[in-house]
Amino acid sequence: MERSKARLVVISTAVVPLMAGGLIGCASPEFTYVRHDDGQTYFKVPVAWRKVDQEALDRAMTGQDPESAAASLRRKLVWSIAYDANTSPSAGHLLGYGTGDEPFVFARVDKLLPGQRDAISLNGMRNSVIPVTETLRAEYAQLPGYPLTGFELLADEVLQPGDGLRGVHVRFNYTVRGAGLQTFDLTSYLAGDGNQISTLLIRCSAGCYRRRAAEFDGIAQSFKVKRLTG
Numbered sequence: 001m002e003r004s005k006a007r008l009v010v011i012s013t014a015v016v017p018l019m020a021g022g023l024i025g026c027a028s029p030e031f032t033y034v035r036h037d038d039g040q041t042y043f044k045v046p047v048a049w050r051k052v053d054q055e056a057l058d059r060a061m062t063g064q065d066p067e068s069a070a071a072s073l074r075r076k077l078v079w080s081i082a083y084d085a086n087t088s089p090s091a092g093h094l095l096g097y098g099t100g101d102e103p104f105v106f107a108r109v110d111k112l113l114p115g116q117r118d119a120i121s122l123n124g125m126r127n128s129v130i131p132v133t134e135t136l137r138a139e140y141a142q143l144p145g146y147p148l149t150g151f152e153l154l155a156d157e158v159l160q161p162g163d164g165l166r167g168v169h170v171r172f173n174y175t176v177r178g179a180g181l182q183t184f185d186l187t188s189y190l191a192g193d194g195n196q197i198s199t200l201l202i203r204c205s206a207g208c209y210r211r212r213a214a215e216f217d218g219i220a221q222s223f224k225v226k227r228l229t230g
Helices: 054-062 069-077 091-095 114-119 122-126 134-141 206-211 213-222
Strands: 017-020 023-026 031-035 041-046 078-084 104-111 148-162 165-176 180-190 196-205
Touching (some): 031 078, 054 091, 091 104, 091 196, 134 148, 148 180
Antiparallel strands (some): 017 023, 031 041, 078 104, 104 196
16 A cells, blocks of 8 residues: 555535524524535535535546546545635645635545455555655655655644544645645544545645644544444
8 A cells, every 4th residue: 555656636504593682593604514425424614615526626636537437437436525715616726726825625435445455554544645654755756747845744643533443643744836835634544344444634835724723623623434334
């Protein structure tokens, strides 16, 4: 998994009733609640953030024509979604290009094939969207035109939230050519049965991340994976 070519890749809202002056009113919702189709992986983002066009996201993450057989197979194995705080949401904002210093959130759920289940590791989860470990960073750095340099590891912890899950939480900086210094916050969980990985990635410029750290922590902490039943 360490040497796998991980691509640079990558719902409803609740109305809260308020009591005021003896009358019950309705406040505007603060968050959009996002969940995977099986209902077991979910998180929240501010309601003002806009969903990125799915076809554009898939194309950006894979380089595949959405009508190709490879893309059709991928849709059976991979679920992904992204939300952008920019007023013009774009899959290209994952790395920080043209964002106007606005954050971006990308989530993915991967169903693992037998060979992948046998090879998965904590490092594989760290590298699930963007190279983090030294070996994979060195490998990607050899690619012509590779836009990421100046890696800085800010935090790295192993997660064991219970219910058979294990995972990682990694925060790191990269200097992105044409976009400057960006902070990435990644949480990734492997399901207890080893069949599925759920990943959430938050990105904003380093300055933006410092200013809005509490907001981003709330998004990261809202990312939950429950055991499949039945």
